[in-house]
Amino acid sequence: xxxxxxxxxxxxxxxxxxxxxxxxxxxxxxxxxxxxxxxxxxxxxxxxxxxxxxxxxxxxxxxxxxxxxxxxxxxxxxxxxxxxxxxxxxxxxxxxxxxxxxxxxxxxxxxxxxxxxxxxxxxxxxxxxxxxxxxxxxxxxxxxxxxxxxxxxxxxxxxxxxxxxxxxxxxxxxxxxxxxxxxxxxxxxxxxxxxxxxxxxxxxxxxxxxxxxxxxxxxxxxxxxxxxxxxxxxxxxxxxxxxxxxxxxxxxxxxxxxxxxxxxxxx
Numbered sequence: 001x002x003x004x005x006x007x008x009x010x011x012x013x014x015x016x017x018x019x020x021x022x023x024x025x026x027x028x029x030x031x032x033x034x035x036x037x038x039x040x041x042x043x044x045x046x047x048x049x050x051x052x053x054x055x056x057x058x059x060x061x062x063x064x065x066x067x068x069x070x071x072x073x074x075x076x077x078x079x080x081x082x083x084x085x086x087x088x089x090x091x092x093x094x095x096x097x098x099x100x101x102x103x104x105x106x107x108x109x110x111x112x113x114x115x116x117x118x119x120x121x122x123x124x125x126x127x128x129x130x131x132x133x134x135x136x137x138x139x140x141x142x143x144x145x146x147x148x149x150x151x152x153x154x155x156x157x158x159x160x161x162x163x164x165x166x167x168x169x170x171x172x173x174x175x176x177x178x179x180x181x182x183x184x185x186x187x188x189x190x191x192x193x194x195x196x197x198x199x200x201x202x203x204x205x206x207x208x209x210x211x212x213x214x215x216x217x218x219x220x221x222x223x224x225x226x227x228x229x230x231x232x233x234x235x236x237x238x239x240x241x242x243x244x245x246x247x248x249x250x251x252x253x254x255x256x257x258x259x260x261x262x263x264x265x266x267x
Contacts, residue, residue, distance in 0.1 A: 021186025023089065023238050026128035030084045031097035033120040035076075045111030047073075054078045057103075059110050066227070071105040074148075076113070079229075086127060087236060089189070094196050094233030097122060101229040102222045104168055112148035122191075122234065126184070135182075144219075145171040147211040151224055160206035167221035169211040170230075172200060175218050183241065190237045195220070197231040 034053040041049045041058060049058045057065050059073030066075070080098030087095030098120060126132030149158065149166040158166035172178075178193040194200075198220035208217040222228040 021240070022129060023187055023240070024126040024128070024132065024184065024189070025089050027087045027089070027236065028084050028125045028127040029087055029095065029123060031081055031120055031122045033078050033080065033098040033118060035078065036117045036119045038115070038117060039113070040115040041111045041113055043111075045109060047110040049111055049113075056113060056116055058112055059105070059107050065103040065105060071103070072107070073103075074105045074107055074112070075103045076116070077101045077103065078118070080232075087234070089236055089238045091235065094194055094235050096196070096231060096233040099229050099231045101227055102168065102170075103227050104222045104224055106151045106225055107148075108151055113146055114148075115146065120232075124236075132184070145169075145173065145211050145213055147171075149210065149224075160210055161204055162221070164224040164226075167223055169203070169207055169219060169221055171203065171208065171211045171213040171217045171219035173213065173217070175200065186241055187238045188241055190239075192235045192237075194233055194235065195230050196233050197229060 035051060035056055037051075039051045039056055047059050047063075048061045050056070055075055055077045057073050057075035059065065063070070063072035065071060065073040078098055078100060081096070085095065100118070121137050123134065123137060125134045147169040149162075149168055151165065154165045155162045160166075179190065181188055181190040183189075200218050200220060203211075203213075203217050203219050203221070205215045207221065208215055211217065211219070213219075220230070
């Protein structure tokens, strides 16, 4: 089954280009995320499941996924920014947004998560060298698969390369959709959403198969019995859009007019 993560980014706001077009070197931004429906769990298994804006959890009824005491539930918990921050154009490092922590506790016989929807709204506003308009959001969707693997046996019996017994698997089906672009004041800006900590990479063919994904799938694995945080962020690159100079446009118009006059004379 598929996990769908809905990520909202800025609108592709195109405005007329002017002679005084200037590259936006700094942006103010704010990212806010929440879990939304549909959230799907396996049909069979014991225990209870829970979904709120920030946390999806599953496992023993009345149990815990963090804190003191026995950990008999697992969870995906959203963390991250609560106040505006700034991001630079063409920066070497990503501007951080929200994070997802997987509390991967040892569970057996419980209903587990198979898919969910994460909605993230990323709002951008030109900040330097001059403050500009606040851009409305545009939604980008990319699919994620989540595979809760068996917690029995050893890493040698997982069927794929695993640190523990056995790592859970996250797969992003269409990583190309993590990129979008827009035009503002004579410049084209490309926004790339990235994961900065777990480093999305091509998983082994065996791991892809277990996650029901095609060979060459992209994602990461989380170690059983540990808490793994995936920190997300974005980069924004800007490049000037070249248009014919006014003199060139004038020459082109004159040439077209000359051709028309020549055609009339021929007739």
